[in-house]
Amino acid sequence: MLLGYLGPRGTFSEEAAIKYSQQAGGNLDLREYPAIDQIMEALCKKEIGQGIVPLENSLEGSINITLDLLASSREIFIYQEIICPVTHHLVAAPGMEVSDIKELYSHPQVFSQCRAFINQNLPQVKKIPWHSTAAAALMVSWPLGRAAIVSRRAAGIYKLKMLASHIQDNNGNKTRFVVLGREDHKITGEDKTSLVFSIKDGAGSLYSVLGVFARRGINLTRIESRPARKSLGDYIFFIDLEGHCQDHRIKEAMCELEDQVVFKKMLGSYPRGGHGDDYNL
Amino acid sequence: MLLGYLGPRGTFSEEAAIKYSQQAGGNLDLREYPAIDQIMEALCKKEIGQGIVPLENSLEGSINITLDLLASSREIFIYQEIICPVTHHLVAAPGMEVSDIKELYSHPQVFSQCRAFINQNLPQVKKIPWHSTAAAALMVSWPLGRAAIVSRRAAGIYKLKMLASHIQDNNGNKTRFVVLGREDHKITGEDKTSLVFSIKDGAGSLYSVLGVFARRGINLTRIESRPARKSLGDYIFFIDLEGHCQDHRIKEAMCELEDQVVFKKMLGSYPRGGHGDDYNL
Numbered sequence: 008m009l010l011g012y013l014g015p016r017g018t019f020s021e022e023a024a025i026k027y028s029q030q031a032g033g034n035l036d037l038r039e040y041p042a043i044d045q046i047m048e049a050l051c052k053k054e055i056g057q058g059i060v061p062l063e064n065s066l067e068g069s070i071n072i073t074l075d076l077l078a079s080s081r082e083i084f085i086y087q088e089i090i091c092p093v094t095h096h097l098v099a100a101p102g103m104e105v106s107d108i109k110e111l112y113s114h115p116q117v118f119s120q121c122r123a124f125i126n127q128n129l130p131q132v133k134k135i136p137w138h139s140t141a142a143a144a145l146m147v148s149w150p151l152g153r154a155a156i157v158s159r160r161a162a163g164i165y166k167l168k169m170l171a172s173h174i175q176d177n178n179g180n181k182t183r184f185v186v187l188g189r190e191d192h193k194i195t196g197e198d199k200t201s202l203v204f205s206i207k208d209g210a211g212s213l214y215s216v217l218g219v220f221a222r223r224g225i226n227l228t229r230i231e232s233r234p235a236r237k238s239l240g241d242y243i244f245f246i247d248l249e250g251h252c253q254d255h256r257i258k259e260a261m262c263e264l265e266d267q268v269v270f271k272k273m274l275g276s277y278p279r280g281g282h283g284d285d286y287n288l
Numbered sequence: 289m290l291l292g293y294l295g296p297r298g299t300f301s302e303e304a305a306i307k308y309s310q311q312a313g314g315n316l317d318l319r320e321y322p323a324i325d326q327i328m329e330a331l332c333k334k335e336i337g338q339g340i341v342p343l344e345n346s347l348e349g350s351i352n353i354t355l356d357l358l359a360s361s362r363e364i365f366i367y368q369e370i371i372c373p374v375t376h377h378l379v380a381a382p383g384m385e386v387s388d389i390k391e392l393y394s395h396p397q398v399f400s401q402c403r404a405f406i407n408q409n410l411p412q413v414k415k416i417p418w419h420s421t422a423a424a425a426l427m428v429s430w431p432l433g434r435a436a437i438v439s440r441r442a443a444g445i446y447k448l449k450m451l452a453s454h455i456q457d458n459n460g461n462k463t464r465f466v467v468l469g470r471e472d473h474k475i476t477g478e479d480k481t482s483l484v485f486s487i488k489d490g491a492g493s494l495y496s497v498l499g500v501f502a503r504r505g506i507n508l509t510r511i512e513s514r515p516a517r518k519s520l521g522d523y524i525f526f527i528d529l530e531g532h533c534q535d536h537r538i539k540e541a542m543c544e545l546e547d548q549v550v551f552k553k554m555l556g557s558y559p560r561g562g563h564g565d566d567y568n569l
Contacts, residue, residue: 065520071349090520181520206569213511213569214495214502221495228521230494231513239346239371239462240509240567286521288487288494 008056010186011046014039017141017161023091023184024059025160030089047076050083050187057086057188063231064093064182067116073185074233074245077274078203085201085275086188093180095121098157098167100150105170108132109152112143117156124174183280191252192277198251199228201274205235205243206267213244219263220248223256227288243270249287251276289337291467292327295320298422298442304372304465305340306441311370328357331364331468338367338469344512345374345463348397354466355514355526358555359484366482366556367469374461376402379438379448381431386451389413390433393424398437405455464561472533473558479532480509482555486516486524487548494525500544501529504537508569524551530568532557 012024016039028035038055040046046058063069077083095117099108111118111129115136118125125134132154137143143155144165154170162169192198206212220227229247250257252273264271293305297320309316319336321327327339344350358364376398380389392399392410396417399406406415413435418424424436425446435451443450473479487493501508510528531538533554545552 063515063520065515065522066517068352068515177517179519183520208567210505210507210568211502213508214498217495217498221492224491226491227494229513229523230511232511234344234346234349236347236458238460239344239464241346242510242567242569286489286523287491288523 008035009038009054010035011038011040011049011055011058013043013046013060014041015139015141017144017158017164018139019091019093019158019182020059020061020184022158022160023061023089023182026091027059027087027089027184027186043070043072044076047080047083047187050189051080057186059089059184059186062088062183062185064180066120066177066180069231071233074231075236078233078243078245078272082189083187084189084191084273085185085277086190086192087186087277088199088280089184089186090280091182091184093120093175093182094159094173095156095175096159096162096169097124097154097171097174098144098162099147099154099170101166101168102150103154103168103170105129107150107152108154110135111154111156112137112146113156114138114140114143120176120180121156121174123176124171128171191275194251194253194276195278197279198249198276199247199279200250200252200257200276201245201247202271203243203245203274204264204268204271205241207269212267216264216267219260219267223260225250225256225260228286230288245274249279289316290319290335291316292319292321292330292336292339294324294327294341295322296420296422298425298439298445299420300372300374300439300463301340301342301465303439303441304342304370304463307372308340308368308370308465308467324351324353325357328361328364328468331470332361338467340370340465340467343369343464343466345461347401347458347461350512352514355512356517359514359524359526359553363470364468365470365472365554366466366558367471367473368467368558369480369561370465370467371561372463372465374401374456374463375440375454376437376456377440377443377450378405378435378452378455379425379443380428380435380451382447382449383431384435384449384451386410388431388433389435391416392435392437393418393427394437395419395421395424401457401461402437402455404457405452409452472556475532475534475557476559478560479530479557480528480560481531481533481538481557482526482528483553484524484526484555485545485549485552486522488550493548497545497548500541500548504541506531506537506541509567511569526555530560
């Protein structure tokens with residue numbers, strides 16, 4: 008089966024695609040796409056069997072385009088979640104040393120995630136923001152006084168010298184990816200369900216929706232609001248809960264919800280990816 | 289008094305600063321800053337009396353950096369909210385016509401907000417993403433086949449010819465700005481209060497926090513989650529509610545909240561800016 012992922016090669020998205028492919032027994036062929044909406048489109052057109060996209064990062068928050076596309080698509084479901092640690096590494100062309108570095112390339116978010124290391128070791132170096140870490144890796148293939156901060160995989164692909172590894176400030180940084188398909192995952196007993204809904208305008212309406220779950224002891228692990236793209240102050244809500252949509256109490260909760268929401272869409276039920284990563288809200 | 293705003297001149301942030309200055313009687317001097325964190329820093333150091341920053345947009349959602357800085361700052365409060373409509377205009381150097389356009393400059397979000405107009409009128413034109421609309425306005429000062437999509441104010445500042453006005457797809461697009469100061473606004477009777485908190489790990493804990501407000505009939509107009517920047521799945525919540533922190537029932541709610549949250553910070557009480565813009569959650 009073909010698995011679409013967000014390219015270019017050497018990004019954390021490719022790492023997540025490889026991790027999922029290994030979990031799935033290694034019989035997936037990876038196909039690179041330049042944008043998240045193109046992965047979703049390829050999935051709808053059945054060019055690919057599944058696609059993997061980033062959903063949220065523990066430092067930066069949600070990937071808004073993924074949420075907006077999931078809310079508006081009719082045919083796409085979350086099939087699996089894959090949680091990947093985010094680690095950053097200082098690399099340059101073979102022959103380069105840290106003292107040779109004049110310019111440092113990486114994504115702006117990566118600079119801010121490696122602030123302590125950069126301030127201590129590269130305070131005088133010119134920092135050049137680049138649109139992706141994989142593209143930054145390409146920029147430093149020749150020993151011209153340039154270095155980049157990239158993923159371990161990009162260092163390998165572009166045959167770069169590792170000058171310092173694990174230079175991120177925060178060792179708990181993780182990204183949650185979701186594997187998207189055209190159907191739910193079957194029930195495993197350790198599942199999560201994602202849904203999106205909008206509520207009626209009225210005091211206490213969100214409280215009342217959350218009560219549908221709280222009264223049944225259904226744990227929420229995430230709630231996120233996004234603008235409904237109509238008017239300021241009008242939101243849609245994304246919720247993750249513990250359990251599968253075929254569980255009796257979740258079915259019951261969904262029926263009760265029907266009367267309280269303006270719009271509701273199940274985004275899929277799938278096995279929990281990160282044990283120990285979920286908080287209960 | 290000095291009012292800091294996010295430059296450069298000609299952006300919607302400057303429009304919002306001018307609107308606030310007029311509301312305040314016109315006796316504010318505007319000072320441009322290159323980044324939101326620098327406005328907050330200038331406020332803490334008392335270089336400026338107030339600062340104005342974008343908080344959320346009805347199409348794009350929250351401005352994450354503003355939320356994160358508000359949550360971590362001890363001395364800054366929201367003093368006022370200012371809601372500005374977002375309109376986009378096609379401009380070029382004097383002498384240019386629509387048929388002369390070969391290249392179109394603007395911020396990537398602006399291209400997506402004017403998709404219908406561009407597809408219909410400029411399908412063959414090369415779209416060049418630029419880091420701000422004001423910087424795009426500067427790029428088209430000479431009649432070299434270039435046009436830009438900018439704010440009405442930028443068109444005036446850079447003396448550009450208006451080729452088409454109000455070309456945005458969605459006429460309801462608005463940005464909510466907040467005026468930040470070192471103290472709350474006094475009570476007006478038509479107020480809102482913003483706060484941020486984190487909750488204990490446990491099923492139903494968010495429901496229980498919302499109950500503190502729902503039981504007292506306090507309307508919520510906004511809830512937003514952001515990563516707590518510690519581990520995946522650990523969030524802080526931003527809530528806007530109707531009323532002033534000196535209102536008896538809000539004081540009471542805050543006391544009850546004390547036992548239910550791990551951390552809580554009042555972000556300020558201020559007059560409601562956008563009548564008719566608020567939903568009740």
